[in-house]
Amino acid sequence: MLEKALSGSKRYWIWVTLLLAVIAVGLFAYMNQFNNGLGVTGMSRDVSWGLYIAQFTFLVGVAASAVMLVLPYYLHDFKKFGKMVILGEFLAIPAVIMCILFIFVDLGQPMRIMNVILHPSPRSVMFYDMIVLCGYLLINLVVGWTTLGAERKGAPSPKWVKPIIYLSIPWAVSIHTVTAFLYAGLPGRHLWLSAIMAARFLASAFAAGPAILILLCFIVKKVSKFDPDPGVGAIQSLVKIVRYAMIANVFFYILELFTAFYSNIPEYSAPLRYIFFGLDGHTSLVPIMWTATALAFLGIALLVFPTRKNGAALTVGLLSIITANWIDKGMILIVAGFVPNSFERVIEYAPTLNEILVTLGVYAIGALLITILYKVAISVREEKAS
Amino acid sequence: MSINRRQFLRRAGMITALGLGSSFIISGFRKKEVAEAAGFAKAPKDLPAKRWAMVVDMSKFKTEADINGVIEACHKLHNVPKFPNTKDEIKWIWKDDYHHTFAGGHNEYLDDHVLHSPFMVLCNHCENPPCVKACPTQATFQRPDGIVAMDFHRCIGCRFCMGACPFGARSFNFRDPRPFIEGEISPDYPTRTPGVVEKCNFCYERLADGLMPACVEKSNGGLIFGDLDDPNSEVRKIVSTKFTIRRKPELGTQPSVYYLVGGGEDA
Numbered sequence: 094m095l096e097k098a099l100s101g102s103k104r105y106w107i108w109v110t111l112l113l114a115v116i117a118v119g120l121f122a123y124m125n126q127f128n129n130g131l132g133v134t135g136m137s138r139d140v141s142w143g144l145y146i147a148q149f150t151f152l153v154g155v156a157a158s159a160v161m162l163v164l165p166y167y168l169h170d171f172k173k174f175g176k177m178v179i180l181g182e183f184l185a186i187p188a189v190i191m192c193i194l195f196i197f198v199d200l201g202q203p204m205r206i207m208n209v210i211l212h213p214s215p216r217s218v219m220f221y222d223m224i225v226l227c228g229y230l231l232i233n234l235v236v237g238w239t240t241l242g243a244e245r246k247g248a249p250s251p252k253w254v255k256p257i258i259y260l261s262i263p264w265a266v267s268i269h270t271v272t273a274f275l276y277a278g279l280p281g282r283h284l285w286l287s288a289i290m291a292a293r294f295l296a297s298a299f300a301a302g303p304a305i306l307i308l309l310c311f312i313v314k315k316v317s318k319f320d321p322d323p324g325v326g327a328i329q330s331l332v333k334i335v336r337y338a339m340i341a342n343v344f345f346y347i348l349e350l351f352t353a354f355y356s357n358i359p360e361y362s363a364p365l366r367y368i369f370f371g372l373d374g375h376t377s378l379v380p381i382m383w384t385a386t387a388l389a390f391l392g393i394a395l396l397v398f399p400t401r402k403n404g405a406a407l408t409v410g411l412l413s414i415i416t417a418n419w420i421d422k423g424m425i426l427i428v429a430g431f432v433p434n435s436f437e438r439v440i441e442y443a444p445t446l447n448e449i450l451v452t453l454g455v456y457a458i459g460a461l462l463i464t465i466l467y468k469v470a471i472s473v474r475e476e477k478a479s
Numbered sequence: 480m481s482i483n484r485r486q487f488l489r490r491a492g493m494i495t496a497l498g499l500g501s502s503f504i505i506s507g508f509r510k511k512e513v514a515e516a517a518g519f520a521k522a523p524k525d526l527p528a529k530r531w532a533m534v535v536d537m538s539k540f541k542t543e544a545d546i547n548g549v550i551e552a553c554h555k556l557h558n559v560p561k562f563p564n565t566k567d568e569i570k571w572i573w574k575d576d577y578h579h580t581f582a583g584g585h586n587e588y589l590d591d592h593v594l595h596s597p598f599m600v601l602c603n604h605c606e607n608p609p610c611v612k613a614c615p616t617q618a619t620f621q622r623p624d625g626i627v628a629m630d631f632h633r634c635i636g637c638r639f640c641m642g643a644c645p646f647g648a649r650s651f652n653f654r655d656p657r658p659f660i661e662g663e664i665s666p667d668y669p670t671r672t673p674g675v676v677e678k679c680n681f682c683y684e685r686l687a688d689g690l691m692p693a694c695v696e697k698s699n700g701g702l703i704f705g706d707l708d709d710p711n712s713e714v715r716k717i718v719s720t721k722f723t724i725r726r727k728p729e730l731g732t733q734p735s736v737y738y739l740v741g742g743g744e745d746a
Binding site: 129130131132134135136137138139141142196199200201202203205206208209211212214216217218219220223275276279280281282359360430431434435436437438 | 565566567568569570575579580582583585609611612613614615616617618633634635636637638639641642643644645646647650651652653654655672673674675676727730731732
């Protein structure tokens with residue numbers, strides 16, 4: 094089926110070339126980092142994780158969100174999602190690959206990455222994260238490819254794939270839970286040391302992930318003859334999922350704020366004070382966090398009121414929710430976990446240009462993979478339709 | 480004999496699986512032999528202990544020079560580089576004021592002298608080290624004598640241990656450290672490559688030679704080192720009879736570095 098990605102319109106090839114160019118720039122930036130060490134990034138002794146690990150965290154959520162289509166469709170026989178399930182699975186695959194790449198570019202000794210398998214450490218959460226991520230990638234590859242292949246032949250999916258589909262549902266929850274455990278189990282990092290961390294991760298994932306998927310469906314509708322939602326209201330059903338997940342996410346965040354501020358334990362509130370008001374005169378994250386807060390409420394409002402039926406307002410609402418989640422999880426949560434540091438000193442972090450270019454390169458690889466996979470899926474559908 | 484594409488792929492797959500499988504079996508056996516051979520003998524002068532610990536007697540550190548000499552001795556011996564940019568900084572043992580060392584329990588009425596007097600800080604070699612738990616490759620591990628050690632050749636540089644350590648004791652080689660080592664390179668301890676984490680190791684290389692850690696030797700009695708498990712050791716006597724404090728004891732990591740703040744008097 095992969096050959097479908099090798100033929101396309103001029104616009105398709107221009108897009109692919111553009112992505113390849115961004116990947117080349119990212120690769121060049123990565124070679125610079127590889128040769129000169131992680132000193133070319135903004136990370137430091139005090140803020141030892143930055144943009145890369147934050148992107149990893151955000152994208153695990155995007156990958157997990159495929160379950161929001163798989164679960165209603167396969168467990169509740171929610172037929173409306175029939176045409177979109179494959180798009181969800183084909184979003185999960187590039188998302189997991191980007192996660193793995195972001196871990197890889199974050200390593201100081203990337204050539205030793207296999208040490209994680211050579212010297213398995215069952216006490217480390219990272220060990221389990223590797224297992225669940227690789228497993229999730231495999232599950233989605235097998236399920237996506239098999240169901241699409243069967244559809245192409247006009248045959249029902251083989252029976253053996255059903256249990257794997259059911260397995261993918263708890264597995265999707267596991268990838269984000271284990272990722273939350275990376276942070277939530279560390280003593281002395283008060284922003285992360287929260288029992289509700291995994292729940293927050295899942296809520297924000299089920300808001301941002303389906304929101305990205307809806308936007309991708311809009312693009313698919315624009316650039317191809319395939320309509321993932323031909324008047325059946327699948328997108329409006331997804332919008333409801335996004336809306337409630339985002340409301341839950343904001344609610345969970347407010348719970349964190351209450352515990353930290355009402356208890357008045359300085360260590361617990363310090364990172365949150367840093368994020369929202371600044372600490373010891375350091376305020377670099379404050380405007381970004383308030384932007385995210387405003388966008389979160391704007392997004393919810395646009396999806397709650399009838400504006401959700403309006404194409405343009407819906408797009409703005411979804412973009413607001415994606416951006417709010419990205420700022421919260423794809424930047425601030427990780428960075429502010431290290432601020433203030435173990436000595437209650439505020440040392441700030443800002444990504445360098447090189448770091449941003451590597452990040453863009455990884456995202457371009459993800460976009461290229463999405464393009465290829467979506468091209469295959471759409472071509473199969475178009476072929477069936479004609 | 481002609482085979483079609485499907486058959487070819489199937490056979491190629493089988494042969495690959497067979498090859499990978501048998502290489503695992505062979506290397507599995509070999510690994511065992513290597514492990515046996517590596518079971519090193521005890522160094523003849525090795526100082527034995529069940530749990531190494533350190534007491535920092537604050538009354539003995541009167542001037543900055545007392546502290547700086549100790550830091551220098553350690554960093555020189557272990558080839559710790561000096562980076563001009565604090566972002567890349569590597570520290571094994573350093574000083575901070577009381578207020579920041581014992582972050583959390585801030586008492587605003589404390590005397591200025593106490594608040595700003597310098598405290599030595601280093602890896603606490605916790606009894607329950609969160610860094611060891613976090614490490615996905617066991618590059619950081621706990622020795623039977625309680626020392627939390629690092630294997631610089633196994634470390635993948637993921638820095639999970641730095642996130643896990645509540646004491647900020649770990650440094651990462653963001654840049655190649657070798658050009659930034661000041662003076663002669665010490666032959667007693669290996670230099671590091673970029674991309675690995677490092678920290679204080681309680682001078683296990685000196686303990687193996689029957690010597691006390693470099694900082695202890697240089698401290699004129701300000702740092703007392705010994706086996707906490709031994710009821711007759713000096714550290715044990717101080718810890719059990721005098722008032723000492725530790726950094727963040729509430730986290731349950733059981734730090735092995737104690738600070739004797741009341742001077743010589745009993746608690």
